Amino acid sequence: MATSMAQTLTIKQPDDWHLHLRDGVVLKAVLPDTCRHFARAIIMPNLVPPVVRATDAAAYRDRILAALPEGAAFEPLMTLYLTETSDADDIAAAAESGLVKAVKLYPAGATTNSDSGVKSIDKVTAVLERMAEIGLPLCVHGEVTHADVDIFDREAVFIEQVLEPLRTRVPQLRVIMEHVTTSNGIDYVKSADANLAATLTTHHLMINRNHLFKGGIRPHYFCLPIAKRRSHQLALRAAATSGDKRFFLGTDSAPHLDGAKESACGCAGVYNAPNTLSCLAHVFEEENALQHLEGFTSLNGPAFYGLPVNTKTITLEKRPEPVACSEKLETADGPVTVFDPECELFWHVAAA
Ligand code: NCD
Ligand code: ZN
Numbered sequence: 001m002a003t004s005m006a007q008t009l010t011i012k013q014p015d016d017w018h019l020h021l022r023d024g025v026v027l028k029a030v031l032p033d034t035c036r037h038f039a040r041a042i043i044m045p046n047l048v049p050p051v052v053r054a055t056d057a058a059a060y061r062d063r064i065l066a067a068l069p070e071g072a073a074f075e076p077l078m079t080l081y082l083t084e085t086s087d088a089d090d091i092a093a094a095a096e097s098g099l100v101k102a103v104k105l106y107p108a109g110a111t112t113n114s115d116s117g118v119k120s121i122d123k124v125t126a127v128l129e130r131m132a133e134i135g136l137p138l139c140v141h142g143e144v145t146h147a148d149v150d151i152f153d154r155e156a157v158f159i160e161q162v163l164e165p166l167r168t169r170v171p172q173l174r175v176i177m178e179h180v181t182t183s184n185g186i187d188y189v190k191s192a193d194a195n196l197a198a199t200l201t202t203h204h205l206m207i208n209r210n211h212l213f214k215g216g217i218r219p220h221y222f223c224l225p226i227a228k229r230r231s232h233q234l235a236l237r238a239a240a241t242s243g244d245k246r247f248f249l250g251t252d253s254a255p256h257l258d259g260a261k262e263s264a265c266g267c268a269g270v271y272n273a274p275n276t277l278s279c280l281a282h283v284f285e286e287e288n289a290l291q292h293l294e295g296f297t298s299l300n301g302p303a304f305y306g307l308p309v310n311t312k313t314i315t316l317e318k319r320p321e322p323v324a325c326s327e328k329l330e331t332a333d334g335p336v337t338v339f340d341p342e343c344e345l346f347w348h349v350a351a352a
Contacts, residue, residue: 007318008350009290013310014277014297016041017199018139018178018250020269021064021076023047028067029331030255033273035074037349039310042139042250043076045104046113050081054094061099077101077305079139083116084123088130095136101305102137102176103127107158109145111224112254112268117141121162125169132172137305139176142185143225152209155225156184163188167196176304179204179252181225183235189246190239197304199250200240200296202276205283206341208233219261220337223254224268240296241289248300251276257334272339275325279339281316281347317350 019034019041021027034041043064045051051060057078064076079102080091086103094100105124106117118124131138142163143154167175177189177198189198203223208230211221221227239247253276254269261267272279277297284293302309322344328335 009281009293009316010313011294011316012298013037013039013312013314014249015039015301015310016251016253016273016276017176017248017301017305018042018044018201018252019273020044020046020252020254022255023060023063025332026255026257026336027064029329030253030271030273030336031064031067031074032069032072033329034253035068035072037277037314038074039312040075040077040307042102043078045079045081046106046111048113050083050113050116051079052081052083052086052116054080054090054097054099056080057094057100079104081106081116082118082124082127082138084118084120086124086127088127091127091136092130092134095134100136101307102139103131104139104141106141107143107145107162110141110143114141121166128166128170128173132170132174135174135306137174137176139178142177142180151226152228155180155182159184159188167192171195174304176250178250179225180236180239181228182232186235186239190244197246197248197300198239199252200236200247201250201252201270202272202279203227203252203270203339204233205237205240206279211342219263219266220270220340222261222266222268223252223270237283237287241284241287241292243289243292243295245295245300245303247296248304249276249280249297255329255336257331258328258337259334261337270339271329271336274329274338275341275345277314277316277349278323278325278345278347279341281318282341282343282345285347314349315351316347318346319348320346322346323348
């Protein structure tokens with residue numbers, strides 16, 4: 001990492017450790033926004049139908065590679081969607097071949113396209129034990145889904161009722177607690193051993209639940225896990241900017257067409273791929289922690305996954321005037337609204 005008087009910051013090229021790319025025309029439209037800045041991304045498997053078997057992951061990977069803009073060097077790191085009937089041998093073979101870098105646990109009904117997810121964790125224990133044996137990490141959407149648990153408490157209850165018992169039962173399993181949104185999550189990760197890490201999203205560092213209801217209901221700030229109160233947001237910012245290697249970037253960039261979000265029952269998901277690095281530089285500067293940005297975006301993730309750090313670098317530059325960012329991405333199926341951080345951004349990626 002190098003800083004200079006001219007307010008530039010050169011860092012190793014970032015990776016995104018939690019990304020939704022979708023499929024078809026939306027995949028084609030959103031992919032350039034990620035591969036413009038990121039070298040690799042962990043690709044979420046919650047398509048309809050989900051990416052369950054190694055053959056599904058191989059086919060999805062090929063569709064992603066075919067949709068890449070000409071000359072783009074981007075490596076999709078594939079995941080498999082864990083179901084109660086997932087086959088441990090198929091998963092192990094997919095990991096062995098290098099195709100798959102993680103398995104994703106969605107509690108059934110927790111979020112967008114999670115209907116095929118896990119209802120009872122006991123049903124997948126054998127698969128998790130096999131993953132622990134071969135060192136294949138589990139990415140966890142850490143929310144319980146019982147109707148009697150308040151939506152703002154789902155993460156804290158998940159840690160207590162599911163994650164801690166699971167980690168006690170299979171202590172060698174490497175787990176990424178994804179998109180942590182509470183101080184409970186941060187504290188839990190800090191208290192755990194080296195087999196647990198966490199991703200943090202861009203938007204959860206910049207918004208809290210007030211943003212969801214400011215002057216009316218704001219569907220473009222609705223995502224899952226839902227943004228929590230400001231004290232939690234501050235805990236996330238402190239963790240992200242602390243230099244602690246257990247925390248790294250997973251944008252959870254999750255595009256939905258505007259029509260699906262601006263609806264009586266709007267979809268969960270925030271599309272932040274286009275301006276994520278501008279937003280993060282802004283947050284890290286506000287926290288006087290620009291020296292830890294590279295760790296968060298480019299070093300801590302590869303270290304946890306046991307992958308090499310990217311060799312290329314990118315240079316961020318702070319402009320005297322705010323940087324313009326399109327409010328919408330146009331796709332052949334309609335527009336997708338880009339995350340609005342509700343503040344002016346001055347940092348941008350000058351050279352990648
Ligand atoms: C994601 C999506 O749209 O696929 N939505 C979201 O709010 N984050 C699913 C998820 O990661 O929870
Ligand atoms: Zn997600």
